Amino acid sequence: MKKPVLIISYYWPPAGGPGVQRWLKFAKYLPRNGYKVTVVVPENPDYPVLDKSLMEDIPEDITLIKVRIKEPSRMAGKLSRKRTKNLQRGILNKKASFLERAMVWLRGNFFIPDARVGWKQPVLKAVEPYLSENRECTVITTGPPHSVHLIGRELKSLVPSIKWLADFRDPWTTIGYHKNLKLGKRAQKRHLALEQEVLHTADLLIVTSPHTGKEFKSKTTTPIQLITNGYDMPPNLQRKQPDGKFVLAHIGTLLSDRNPQLLWKSLQELCLESQDFSADFKLQLAGNVSEEILKSIVEYELDKYLDHKGYVTHDESVEWMFHAQALLLIEIDTEETRAIIPGKIFEYFASRRPIIAVGPKEAAIELLLTDTHSGEFFNYQQKEALKKYISHLYDLYTKGQNDSNFNDQIDRYRRAHLTQILSKTIEFVWE
Incomplete structure (x- = not known):
């Protein structure tokens, strides 16, 4: 029984x-x-x-x-559906209106927990x-x-x-x-x-x-x-680099507090320093992205390389993972977020594409990347090391050698x- x-x-x-x-x-x-x-x-x-x-x-x-x-968000949505959805997704506007600030205050103090x-x-x-x-x-x-x-x-x-x-x-x-x-x-x-x-x-x-x-x-x-x-998807059996451009892809929600200025700066410098990199590079974002992130991409003159797909289904996200040259994993730079292990990292593992992770010092995700040989981790003070690693992956890409080096540790997930x-x-x- x-x-x-x-x-x-x-x-x-x-x-x-x-x-x-x-x-x-x-x-x-x-x-x-x-x-x-x-x-x-x-x-x-x-x-x-x-x-x-x-x-x-x-x-x-x-x-x-x-x-x-009974969902309070439906009542709030009658006032501003877009703002309510953004709050539900965790996309908080740093220049919030009075209405947005009031909604956050009500959420925090009248709906506990x-x-x-x-x-x-x-x-x-x-x-x-x-x-x-x-x-x-x-x-x-x-x-x-x-x-x-x-x-x-x-x-x-x-x-x-x-x-x-x-x-x-x-x-x-x-x-x-x-x-x-x-x-x-x-x-x-x-x-x-x-x-x-x-x-x-x-x-x-x-x-x-x-x-x-x-x-x-x-x-x-x-x-x-x-x-x-x-992960529950069949792991990518293709360990060789995929065809196409040098695509760096981020799959999932990208919040305002998760705005990796050092990444945008590194990519801007690489595009300015190398015509070949500029010609081959594509930045792909699949998921909900805050306006602040998109503005930063414009400020660093990366919008010409941007392929913003918006929210995609799970099946579609897996497809984009498999075809990327490297996958971006961005975590907020705070002590509180050191504990967070984003769910998508495990599907990143299954995709067997190199991972470029940026997060706070002593983040839990760093140990996971080390154990699985799945990529490199950088804190927010390691801009030059991050740039060097991206350049390294691009060099492998130009030689047709940007292959997977993952070990069998991913099977435990x-x-x-x-x-x-x-x-x-x-x-x-x-x-």
């Missing part, structure tokens, strides 16, 4: 982005590991980005419970029949939004016989954008108190990066398991393998 697992996730197809794929893929592979999977998702969500192609990946052997949700907190009560009611039949099931909540963890906390209180695993795809009170929410003292204390309740009440915490695991270990004695994100770790983690909490 298969063991029951109840997953509660706000993000689910047709939502786009790496946060969707994490539990979509776990739901795919858990039944193959002996689990009967039920997933609770919103019935009428207001997602910032959509990727309807992911609907085809929803497993047929799972049960979905769809619960209606986040704007989806109102979904808790409808979900609790909707899962009552399930829990009456499955008194000893495993409940998994995944955040952000971290209000989903409040559902897990309540269920653990109502049905102590369940085992509750809280999955943190990102940190809570130390995440980079937290300080931008204009939190008052009351709101700050409430966030910290809720975080502590969740960390102490859960039977086990799942984190996606060692940094977050270290942070939580200093805050609680609850067991912690590291399970990174991963296959979704099927990661689900085996999750399965053992579930077994652990029941021992």
Whole structure:
């Protein structure tokens, strides 16, 4: 008899982005590991980005419970749909209007921990029949939004016989954008108190990066398991460089705070110093990009090389990865973002194209790149080293030798393998 697992996730197809794929893929592979999977998702969500192609990946052997949700973003969207969508995507305008500032303040101080907190009560009611039949099931909540963890906390209180695993795809009170929410003292204390309740009440915490695991270990004695994100696409078997121009591609959202001036400056200098580089170079951005980023590209005279594709489906993003000469990975230059391991890095691994990463000193992604021989990492003070590495890749490209040097360490990030770790983690909490 298969063991029951109840997953509660706000993000689910047709939502786009790496946060969707994490539990979509776990739901795919858990039944193959002996689990009967039920997933609770919103019935009428207001997602910032959509990727309807992911609907085809929803497993047929799972049960979905769809619960209606009241989205404050819909009401705000009546005032300014574009501004609301940008806020949902994390694209904050540094020269924000009064309306935008007011929306951020309301979001931070009246919707604690986040704007989806109102979904808790409808979900609790909707899962009552399930829990009456499955008194000893495993409940998994995944955040952000971290209000989903409040559902897990309540269920653990109502049905102590369940085992509750809280999955943190990102940190809570130390995440980079937290300080931008204009939190008052009351709101700050409430966030910290809720975080502590969740960390102490859960039977086990799942984190996606060692940094977050270290942070939580200093805050609680609850067991912690590291399970990174991963990839489910067939790895690129072509280790030789692809045909075409010298394309440097960034796949995914590029926020204003993630504006790598040292990269733009390096590329500008290389274009001015070498006519051959200028003729061969193309900068490709696939995903939502802030206006500030686009303005910087113009300021550094790189717009003539820009191929801005906007938001693309997951399948399309994989295609662009496979055809790039190198892939760009940009993280915000703050201490808080050292812990972040972007979900796309694992699909970058599977593409087997060299990675050029820029981020804060001692970033978690640096160790991943070193372990997999997948590229080079540079902090924001290493402009000359970054320029030299790009020049090196271009030199290999001109010789037809910009090939993949990845090792077999990327195999550990296959979704099927990661689900085996999750399965053992579930077994652990029941021992």
